Amino acid sequence: MTTSPSLLAEKIYHQARLAGYDDCGIIPIDEMDAYRDRFQERLEKEPTSRPFYERIAPGMETKERFPWAKAVVICTWWLGRYKLPPSLEGQYARAFFLAPAVSLTEEEKQKKESFTDWLTAEGIHWAGGEKSSHLQIGGLRHAAMKAGLGMIRKNNFLYTERGSFVMLEGFVIDQSCELRQHHDLKPCAFQCHLCQDHCPTGALSSPFTMNPLKCVSFWNTFGKSQLPPTLPEKAMGNWIVGCDACQNVCPYNRIPAAKAEKEVPAPITEALPWLAPERLKEAPDSVLQKEILPFCDNHIQAEEVDTLRLSAARYLRNQARP
Ligand code: SF4
Ligand code: SF4
Known part of the structure; x- marks a missing residue:
């Protein structure tokens, strides 16, 4: 049937x-x-x-x-x-x-x-x-x-x-079928540009567009943390892997119903000491590959673990800036 x-x-x-x-x-x-x-x-x-x-x-x-x-x-x-x-x-x-x-x-x-x-x-x-x-x-x-x-x-x-x-x-x-859901979301307010204002590199140049070659998240993963001369390291701020600035600032991410419920499981809590930038900068390849790379969603490869050390070192330099 x-x-x-x-x-x-x-x-x-x-x-x-x-x-x-x-x-x-x-x-x-x-x-x-x-x-x-x-x-x-x-x-x-x-x-x-x-x-x-x-x-x-x-x-x-x-x-x-x-x-x-x-x-x-x-x-x-x-x-x-x-x-x-x-x-x-x-x-x-x-x-x-x-x-x-x-x-x-x-x-x-x-x-x-x-x-x-x-x-x-x-x-x-x-x-x-x-x-x-x-x-x-x-x-x-x-x-x-x-x-x-x-x-x-x-x-x-x-x-x-x-x-x-x-x-x-x-x-x-390979089967034809269709299922549409419904939501009650309101569009962004015309006058809101908080995400653009908080993008540290200007990657969000206008609404609904983005230049990935200016994005923090690109440079501290695929870009191997080797910044082009046009991108001052200060603009990378505190971000070590990825960047959530344009999402963290958005009012639609502050809804009470969206409160986190559970603590993260053991692999993350066990890696926490290594994620401290001072230790990340000095961590051996084997630790970075085993403990940290699984959290990077294939954005950093095993032979590219220097990316993490470079990002940690830049974080520490940025912390020391006035
Ligand atoms: S992820 Fe960061 S750098 Fe990239 S567009 Fe968003 S705020 Fe800008
Ligand atoms: S901060 Fe959020 S609500 Fe405001 S423009 Fe950006 S995406 Fe839209």
Whole structure:
């Protein structure tokens, strides 16, 4: 017996929730096409970012990469369910340190993986997910917005009703179905530009655009902490891995309902002493590779651990500045 598209969509949603995701929506694969236009607009607004965007552009061609796919399932995972240890606040970004890949116990990871196990058991051909690659299946924020899971704000992040500290996970599937969610989010106030004002490097040059080649988060990860002459190290402030400045300042991330509930699990608390910049700067390769890199979401490779030492050293120099 074949399953009707609406029943299939309901079943997928149900399984996603059982696996621990906060929400789930499904859009037809054709709706990923509009993302290319957004991508082009961004290039036109920030022509200097072309080298970066051209490198990632092939990953955004969802339909070409997965010609057999008919729909995109997009799931949200609220990172704020764990409290970021206070000593990491303002130095280490939440998306790296609270990602499910590092914050879940083995049992919780298995529960999360039960979603793709179920897809496979149902005979649904799928690709994507957290483990697939950094780019996953393409424009995840766009897909989440189209599925009604949230809205993209002027700082370019996707916000659900719990704010922007949300991991998105996308899966392409070979079945046609659709599921739209609804939210009551209000758009950014016209006069608000707090995120732009608090971006330390001017990477947020205008609403809904960003120059990754000016972004702190790029330079202290992919950029190996080797800053170009145009970027003064003072602008990197206290950030060692990533940067949350444009999200931390946003009023839509200060909602009481979005209060963290749980303490972070052991791998993070055990690494805390090494995350102190004085120790990070001197830590041996083996410690950085084993204790710290798992929190960097593949943004820093094993042979690039000097990135962490350079960032820690810069933090200490910035602390010493008047
Ligand atoms: S992450 Fe930091 S540097 Fe990048 S756009 Fe946001 S505030 Fe600016
Ligand atoms: S800080 Fe203001 S402008 Fe920026 S994303 Fe938040 S509400 Fe929108």
